[in-house]
Amino acid sequence: MVFTLALSVVLLFPAVTGWFLVYQTKIRSPMGVGIFRVRCPACKTPQSMFRKPGSMHELLFGGYHCKHCGCRIDKYGRPRTA
Numbered sequence: 001m002v003f004t005l006a007l008s009v010v011l012l013f014p015a016v017t018g019w020f021l022v023y024q025t026k027i028r029s030p031m032g033v034g035i036f037r038v039r040c041p042a043c044k045t046p047q048s049m050f051r052k053p054g055s056m057h058e059l060l061f062g063g064y065h066c067k068h069c070g071c072r073i074d075k076y077g078r079p080r081t082a
């Protein structure tokens, strides 16, 4: 009984976490994962794969600050207004 319960937790937790990340990435939520290299939507400059967060939002949810034109970009390559 305990073994079955432990096994189900060990198997369910990664499955639910994986599903959550895939779903959040699919709907392009801030909780998703940005896995592709993005370009600035304003000046088309490719952004570096290694970034230094410029704000708390970028630290928590990812995103870029274009060094060429100063545009704020989310992790999916869309302009960020807030």
Ligand SMILES: [Zn+2]
Binding pocket: 040, 041, 042, 043, 044, 045, 066, 067, 068, 069, 070, 071
């Ligand atoms: Zn730019």
